Amino acid sequence: MKLNPDLLRPLLGTLGLMIGFGVYAVAGDLPQPWQRLSIGAMFVLLGISAFVYARGERWIQVLGGVLALYGVLRAFVIG
Template identity: 75%
Template sequence: MRPDLLRPLLGTLGVVIGFGLYAALGRLPQPWPHLLIGLAFVVLGISAWVYARGERWIQILGAVLALYGLLRATVLH
């Protein structure tokens, strides 16, 4: 089995971008932070679902992230 060296690098880069984006969106005037952060979680969940390619636990994680994003944008403040 050949290790995929690009996968950990992309994961680390994604985490750094995610934390930066989260901090930047938190500085916007209300109600934009809740809506845009929720939308970011929905996009992350959908992209995880598409990326999973049959890995069930990643698809479940993607669904949970998308659901959390919807709740964050609408109910959780």
């Protein structure tokens, strides 16, 4: 049985959100500066993956850039 990619996408998105919130919660328990740096790195990785995944969808690429920029600011400025 082969799954339709359009049906698999919401399942993978939900699973990804659950994993992301779990990792974010664990990173929130780290001592400073590791908490700030790890959460910032997660946003940078999320932004890069969104940018790469977009494949020509400009608004998702912009969102990926904004997430990556926020991650850098979160790691080194905000906190």
